[in-house]
Amino acid sequence: MSGLGGIHQGGLKLRFVKSEDEISRRELLKLVLPRYEVIPFIEPGLCRGSQECGLCLDTCPLKAIKVEADEVTINTVICSGCGACTIACPTRAIVYPTFPLEYLDKVIEGLLLSEATLPESRILALICQYCLPAPDKDGAGQLTYPSNVPSLRIPCLAMASSWLMLRAFDRGAQGLALIAHKKCSLKLDLSIWQENVRFVQSLLGCWEIEPERIRVFDMADDSHDVARELDQFTREMALLAPTPLSVSEPISMPVDGLLLPALIKGLVNKVGSLSKRAVTIPMVPFGRLEAGSQCTGCGLCAIGCPTEALTTSSSE
Numbered sequence: 513m514s515g516l517g518g519i520h521q522g523g524l525k526l527r528f529v530k531s532e533d534e535i536s537r538r539e540l541l542k543l544v545l546p547r548y549e550v551i552p553f554i555e556p557g558l559c560r561g562s563q564e565c566g567l568c569l570d571t572c573p574l575k576a577i578k579v580e581a582d583e584v585t586i587n588t589v590i591c592s593g594c595g596a597c598t599i600a601c602p603t604r605a606i607v608y609p610t611f612p613l614e615y616l617d618k619v620i621e622g623l624l625l626s627e628a629t630l631p632e633s634r635i636l637a638l639i640c641q642y643c644l645p646a647p648d649k650d651g652a653g654q655l656t657y658p659s660n661v662p663s664l665r666i667p668c669l670a671m672a673s674s675w676l677m678l679r680a681f682d683r684g685a686q687g688l689a690l691i692a693h694k695k696c697s698l699k700l701d702l703s704i705w706q707e708n709v710r711f712v713q714s715l716l717g718c719w720e721i722e723p724e725r726i727r728v729f730d731m732a733d734d735s736h737d738v739a740r741e742l743d744q745f746t747r748e749m750a751l752l753a754p755t756p757l758s759v760s761e762p763i764s765m766p767v768d769g770l771l772l773p774a775l776i777k778g779l780v781n782k783v784g785s786l787s788k789r790a791v792t793i794p795m796v797p798f799g800r801l802e803a804g805s806q807c808t809g810c811g812l813c814a815i816g817c818p819t820e821a822l823t824t825s826s827s828e
Contacts, residue, residue, distance in 0.1 A: 550610045551593040552586060558605035559584050571600035573670070573700045592698045596670035596705075602770055611666060617679060617765065623662035624684045633750050634758075635687035636680045637663040637742070638672050643693040643731045655735045658746045661689065668698060669705040675772045677712045677726065682779060684758040686725065687749040689742060693731040715776070719783045721755050724748075756783050 554568075554577075562569065562579040569577050569584075576590035577597060586597070586606075598606045604613075624634050637657060644655060644665075657663055666672065669692045680688055690709065696702060706728075713723035727745055729738050763778030765771065 549593060550608075551588060551591045552595060552598055552606050552608045554584055554586060555605045555607055556583060558603050559601075560603060560605075565602065567600045567602065568597045568606060571597050573704060592668075592700075594668035594670045594698055594700055595666070596668070596700070598671060599673035599675070604768070608667075608671075611671065613675075613771070614765075616664070616666070616676065617683075619664055620676075620680055620683050620685075621762075623664060624680070626662060633660045633746065634685050635661045635689060635746055635749055636685045637661050637689040637691055638669065638676070638680075639663050639665050639690075640669050640692040640696075640731075641665040641667060642697045643691065655691075655731075656739050658743050660746060661742060663691075668692075668696075668700065670700060672705050672708060673772075674708045674712050674715075675775055677708065678715075678772075678775055678779065679762075681716075681725075681755060681757040682762045682775065686752065686754060686758070687745065688726045689729055689745060690726070691729045691731060691738070695732065719756075719779075721757070721783075722752060725752070725755070 559565075561582045562584055563582060566579075566584075569579070571577075572591075573594065573596060574590050574592055576587045576592075578585055578587055595608050595611060598608050598611075598613075600606075620636065623636060635658075669690055672690060677688055690705075692702075694702065709726060709728065713726055716725065717723045729741055731738060757779055760782060763775050766774045
C-alpha cells in the first residue's frame with residue numbers, strides 16, 4: 513500500500529494480478545500478487561440517499577452502486593474505477609481520492625499556463641489512461657504530442673464531464689482533444705461521455721464558437737497516425753480567432769451547489785449574448801421545466817428533486 517496512506521478505506525480496491533515474469537518454484541506460491549487500486553467512494557454525510565436522490569444508481573455502467581438500508585455504497589469488487597459516478601452526484605458526495613475536481617482544475621490551470629503553450633494556440637488533450645498504447649522495450653510506440661498540446665490523463669473519458677470540458681475553455685484552451693479507444697478496455701458504453709461532448713459542442717455553437725474545437729481521436733489507429741492527426745488539429749485551431757471564453761479571469765468555483773450551471777452562467781457573461789439557437793440534443797444535463805395542462809399541482813416533483821431546483825407555491 514505504499515503511496516496510498518491517508519486514502520479512505522472505501523476508496524481502495526484489492527486486485528490480484530498474475531506475474532508476467534518467470535518465477536522460481538519458491539516463488540510459485542506468490543504467483544497471484546495483490547495490488548491496491550484507488551476507486552471512488554461515497555461520503556455518507558453528503559449523500560442524500562436513494563429516496564431523495566439516487567442519480568448515481570443509473571449512472572454506474574457496471575451497476576456497482578448499491579443501496580442497503582437507504583445507505584448508498586460502492587461495491588469495490590465490481591467497480592472499475594472509471595469515475596462516471598463522480599460527475600452525476602449533485603452534492604459532490606462521491607469522491608475520487610486521486611482525481612478530485614479541485615485537483616483536476618488546478619492541473620488544467622497549470623498545463624494551460626505552461627510556457628510551452630502559447631496563448632493563441634492552447635489545446636488540452638484529455639486521455640483515457642487505459643487506452644494509451646504500451647511502449648515496447650525501446651520506448652517506441654508511445655503517443656507523442658505537439659509542443660502546444662499538454663495532456664491530462666484521467667481514469668476514463670467517462671470522467672470527461674461537460675463541466676470539465678467547458679472549464680478547459682474557461683481556463684484558456686482554444687481546442688480540446690479527447691483520446692480514447694473505440695473498444696473500451698473497461699467495456700463501458702462510449703455514449704456515457706460522447707453525449708457530454710455533443711452537449712458542449714452544441715453549447716459552443718449557440719455562442720457562435722466553432723463546435724469543431726472539440727475533436728475525438730481513436731486510439732485504435734496507429735499511434736503515429738494519431739500524432740499526425742493531432743498535429744493537423746493544432747494547425748486548424750491556429751487559424752481560428754481566440755474564443756471569447758478566455759478573454760477574462762476564469763469563473764470562480766462555488767463552494768457547494770451545482771458546478772455546471774454556475775460555470776455556464778459565468779461563461780454567458782463572457783460571451784455577452786447568446787444566439788437564438790437552442791441546444792436541441794436529446795441529452796441535456798439541465799433545462800427549464802414547463803408544467804402542462806395535465807399538471808395537478810401535487811408538488812411531488814418538488815419533493816423528489818434531488819437538487820431542490822423545484823418549488824411549489826399556491827395562487828389565489
